[in-house]
Amino acid sequence: MATMDHGAVRPLTAVAWTSNTSTCPKDFTLINITEDGANASFTRSFAMRPGYYLCYSKATSGGMVMSDIQLITDKDAIPHGYCFIAEYLEPKATVSKKKRVCVRVVPVGSVDTAVLDIKLTAKSKMMLQHYTYVGDMHGYVLWCRKGHFASTTPQAKPRSVSLDFGRLSLELPSTPQPLRPSNSPQVPQGKLSHRRHSLHVKENLDKPADSSIQGITALDGVPFSLHPKFDIQPNATTPRLNHQLNNIHIKSLQDIENEYNYTFAVEEVAFKRT
Numbered sequence: 001m002a003t004m005d006h007g008a009v010r011p012l013t014a015v016a017w018t019s020n021t022s023t024c025p026k027d028f029t030l031i032n033i034t035e036d037g038a039n040a041s042f043t044r045s046f047a048m049r050p051g052y053y054l055c056y057s058k059a060t061s062g063g064m065v066m067s068d069i070q071l072i073t074d075k076d077a078i079p080h081g082y083c084f085i086a087e088y089l090e091p092k093a094t095v096s097k098k099k100r101v102c103v104r105v106v107p108v109g110s111v112d113t114a115v116l117d118i119k120l121t122a123k124s125k126m127m128l129q130h131y132t133y134v135g136d137m138h139g140y141v142l143w144c145r146k147g148h149f150a151s152t153t154p155q156a157k158p159r160s161v162s163l164d165f166g167r168l169s170l171e172l173p174s175t176p177q178p179l180r181p182s183n184s185p186q187v188p189q190g191k192l193s194h195r196r197h198s199l200h201v202k203e204n205l206d207k208p209a210d211s212s213i214q215g216i217t218a219l220d221g222v223p224f225s226l227h228p229k230f231d232i233q234p235n236a237t238t239p240r241l242n243h244q245l246n247n248i249h250i251k252s253l254q255d256i257e258n259e260y261n262y263t264f265a266v267e268e269v270a271f272k273r274t
Contacts, residue, residue: 011065011114011149014057015103016086017095019050023088028055031120034140038122042096042138052095054142055088056118065114068104069144071135078102099137117145 018024031054034040041051072078074097082102087095103115119128121141131143251259 009116009147009149010058010060011116012056012118013059013062013065013105014086015066015069015101015118016055016057016088017052018055018088019052019090019093023090024053024055025057025088027059028057028088030055031118034120034122035128036121036123036126040120040122040140042140050090050093052089052093054101054118054120060108063108064105065108065111065149066103067106067111067114068146069115069118069134069142070102071099071137071142072102074098074100079104096138099135101137101142112148113146114149115144116147116149119143119145 014028016025016028018028018030021030024030031040040053042053043051068082070079070082078084079102082104085101085103089095117131118134119131119142121128121143122139124136124141126141128143131145134142134144136142
């Protein structure tokens with residue numbers, strides 16, 4: 001009782017019919033004796049044909065458990081979510097269909113309680129303590145016990161988190177962090193280019209006051225410089241370039257709006273038609 005109540009019992013995963021020990025699967029247990037000491041063989045036609053036995057399995061390799069078991073007659077419809085138990089019989093052997101055993105099998109992680117055990121008795125007046133009456137068939141009474149079961153699902157082992165991982169943050173540092181000596185680029189003294197110097201200055205000027213990631217754009221850190229062929233004074237000796245520079249017209253905001261104004265009238269008419 002104590003071990004069952006605390007979930008230390010494995011649940012049933014399958015119930016089946018079998019002719020004898022030779023046809024019973026290796027991971028099944030055959031019930032050949034009832035709780036009151038009678039032979040548990042379900043014989044047919046006054047023992048003119050060989051009998052058959054109930055057997056059950058607790059193998060959890062399939063990840064399923066049996067949550068319920070019922071007895072129904074041949075005129076009853078099988079309940080939703082249930083299935084008839086399998087048959088491991090000798091050739092040409094059959095099981096009586098007047099009363100049939102059906103079970104409900106579910107994934108092991110979807111329920112907290114399941115069928116822990118089944119037993120048979122030959123005397124209907126005999127009561128089994130802590131067991132539930134399922135039904136009677138062919139002179140036998142089927143009992144089952146339900147309760148919490150021991151979970152066989154492997155648990156994930158906790159992993160230790162390094163101290164460096166805990167220091168990670170999505171926030172940018174308020175001030176630029178210097179490179180470590182182990183990964184700093186080896187640049188000779190006095191060889192820093194003017195472009196890199198201007199890049200460093202521009203990064204400090206364009207950085208937002210709150211150092212938030214929203215203030216960073218794709219152009220940050222890209223220096224602006226005029227193409228060398230245009231980097232000459234207007235009074236130089238190139239007449240063509242002087243003509244181009246002198247004819248540059250700087251447009252005002254109003255000029256730009258007047259030139260590129262578009263009312264979307266065609267689109268509005270097309271939308272009204274639809």
